[in-house]
Amino acid sequence: MTPSARLAAAIDLLTAIEDTPRRPADAVANAFFRERRYIGGGDRRAISARVWAALRHWRRLAWWIERGAAVPTPRARLIALLSLAQPSEIQPPGETVQDLFSGDRYAPPPLTAGERALAAALRGQAMVHPDMPRAVVLEVPDWLLPRLEAAFGPDVEAEIAALAGEATLDLRVNLLKTTRAEAARLLAADGIEARQTDLSPWGLRVPGRQPVTATAAFKAGLVEIQDEGSQIVVAAADARPGMRVLDYCAGAAGKTLGMAMTMQNRGHIVACDVSEPRLEGAVRRLRRAGVHNAERHLLIPGDRWARRRAGSFDRVLVDAPCTGTGTWRRNPDARLRLTEQDVAELTRKQAEILAVAASLVRPGGRLVYATCSILPEENQDRIDAFLRATPHFRRADSTPDCGLPPGLARDGMIALSPLRHGTDGFFAAILERTA
Numbered sequence: 275m276t277p278s279a280r281l282a283a284a285i286d287l288l289t290a291i292e293d294t295p296r297r298p299a300d301a302v303a304n305a306f307f308r309e310r311r312y313i314g315g316g317d318r319r320a321i322s323a324r325v326w327a328a329l330r331h332w333r334r335l336a337w338w339i340e341r342g343a344a345v346p347t348p349r350a351r352l353i354a355l356l357s358l359a360q361p362s363e364i365q366p367p368g369e370t371v372q373d374l375f376s377g378d379r380y381a382p383p384p385l386t387a388g389e390r391a392l393a394a395a396l397r398g399q400a401m402v403h404p405d406m407p408r409a410v411v412l413e414v415p416d417w418l419l420p421r422l423e424a425a426f427g428p429d430v431e432a433e434i435a436a437l438a439g440e441a442t443l444d445l446r447v448n449l450l451k452t453t454r455a456e457a458a459r460l461l462a463a464d465g466i467e468a469r470q471t472d473l474s475p476w477g478l479r480v481p482g483r484q485p486v487t488a489t490a491a492f493k494a495g496l497v498e499i500q501d502e503g504s505q506i507v508v509a510a511a512d513a514r515p516g517m518r519v520l521d522y523c524a525g526a527a528g529k530t531l532g533m534a535m536t537m538q539n540r541g542h543i544v545a546c547d548v549s550e551p552r553l554e555g556a557v558r559r560l561r562r563a564g565v566h567n568a569e570r571h572l573l574i575p576g577d578r579w580a581r582r583r584a585g586s587f588d589r590v591l592v593d594a595p596c597t598g599t600g601t602w603r604r605n606p607d608a609r610l611r612l613t614e615q616d617v618a619e620l621t622r623k624q625a626e627i628l629a630v631a632a633s634l635v636r637p638g639g640r641l642v643y644a645t646c647s648i649l650p651e652e653n654q655d656r657i658d659a660f661l662r663a664t665p666h667f668r669r670a671d672s673t674p675d676c677g678l679p680p681g682l683a684r685d686g687m688i689a690l691s692p693l694r695h696g697t698d699g700f701f702a703a704i705l706e707r708t709a
C-alpha cells in the first residue's frame with residue numbers, strides 16, 4: 275500500500291471505532307482487518323500505529339482541533355496527529371500532510387480549505403501546550419483525575435505517562451512441558467529473542483511486536499501470552515500439587531493454566547465463569563498446554579453449585595471483572611469510555627462476587643482477590659470493606675513460597691504498575707480464612 279492508501283485505511287478504521295464507542299477498539303480493528311484480508315502485515319502495523327497514536331493522544335488532539343476552530347472528525351484527528359511533532363513511524367519522512375491527502379486512487383480526498391488551515395496552524399507545534407488543562411495533558415477523563423491523584427500522590431503524572439506507553443509482550447513458560455531456558459532457545463530458533471522477566475519466575479519478555487503465535491514453541495503449548503503482572507497473580511495464588519483450587523472468574527482460563535502448572539497437574543482445579551463463550555475459549559488452551567486436572571463450570575443464575583461446595587477449596591482465585599484501568603497501555607481507548615457509573619456498578623459486582631467466592635474457601639485456605647485496575651475503590655478499599663464484613667478472613671502474613679520476589683507483597687497485598695514494575699497495573703490481595 276502507498277503511504278496515502280495506509281492513511282485512508284487509518285481514517286476508515288478510526289471512523290469505525292468512533293461509530294461504536296462502547297466497543298473496544300482492538301475488537302473493532304480485528305473485525306476491520308478480517309474484512310480486508312488483502313491488507314498485509316506491514317500495512318496493518320503502519321495503519322494500527324497511526325490509529326493507536328490517535329487514541330493515545332485523543333484529548334490533546336481534540337484540544338488542538340478545537341483551538342483551530344475545526345470539528346473533531348477522524349480526518350481532523352489524523353491531520354492534527356500528522357501536523358504536530360511526531361515520531362517517524364507516524365509520519366513517513368519527507369511526506370507533508372498535503373502530499374498524503376493527495377486525492378489519488380486509494381488516497382484520502384484532498385484537504386479542504388479549513389483542513390489546510392488546521393494543518394498550517396498545528397505544523398511543528400509540540401503535542402502538549404502550556405494552556406492545556408491537566409486532565410487533557412494526562413489524557414484522562416476530568417472526573418477520574420482526582421481519584422488517580424488520590425491513588426498515586428506525587429507520582430500521578432509519571433504513573434499515568436507509563437500507562438500511556440507501549441505495552442510489553444510477555445510469555446509464561448509452561449513448566450508442564452519445558453523449562454524457561456529451553457523455551458527461550460526454541461523461540462530463538464524461530465527468530466524471536468526473549469529475555470527472562472525480572473519478577474515472574476516463569477516469564478519471558480519479547481521485544482517489540484513479534485508473531486509469537488506462529489512459533490513452534492507457542493503451537494506446542496510451551497508458552498502462553500500473559501502479562502508478567504498476570505503471572506504474578508498466579509504466583510500469589512500459590513496453588514500447589516494435590517490441592518483443590520477454584521478459579522472463580524476464569525474467563526478463557528489464562529490463570530487456570532498458570533495454576534495447573536504450579537500444581538504440576540496434580541489435584542483438582544475448577545474454572546468457573548458466567549460467560550459460556552469465554553469458558554469455551556478455554557478448551558483449546560487447556561488441551562494445548564497439556565493440562566489434565568481442570569474442569570470447567572458455567573455459573574448460571576440460581577446455580578446451587580457454589581452452595582454445595584461451600585468451604586471445600588484450598589485456594590479460591592477471584593480475578594474480578596474490573597475497569598481494566600491497569601491495561602491502558604494495551605487499550606488506550608478504554609479510558610475514554612470509562613464512566614463514573616461503570617466504576618460504581620463494577621465495585622458493587624466485585625463485592626457480590628467476593629462474598630460468594632469467600633464462602634467456598636475451607637478454614638485455613640486462601641482467597642486471592644485480583645484486578646487489573648489501579649483504582650483504590652476496586653482494590654484496597656474493596657478488601658477493607660470485605661474484611662470489615664467478613665471477620666473470619668485476614669490478610670496473609672507471609673508471602674507465598676512460590677518464587678515471588680521478596681518485598682513484593684506488603685501486608686498481604688501486591689500493587690503493580692507499569693512505572694514501578696514494567697507490568698500492566700495489577701492488584702492482588704492474599705487473604706486467609708481463619709475459621
Ligand SMILES: C[S@@+](CC[C@H](N)C(=O)[O-])C[C@H]1O[C@@H](n2cnc3c(N)ncnc32)[C@H](O)[C@@H]1O
Pocket residue numbers: 504522523524525526527528529530546547548549552573593594595596627
Ligand atoms: C478479568 S476477567 C477474567 C480473566 C481471566 N481470569 C484470565 O486470566 O484470562 C473477569 C471475568 O469475570 C467474569 N464474571 C463476571 N461476572 C461474574 C460473576 N458474577 N461470577 C463469576 N465470573 C464473573 C467475566 O465473564 C470475565 O470472564
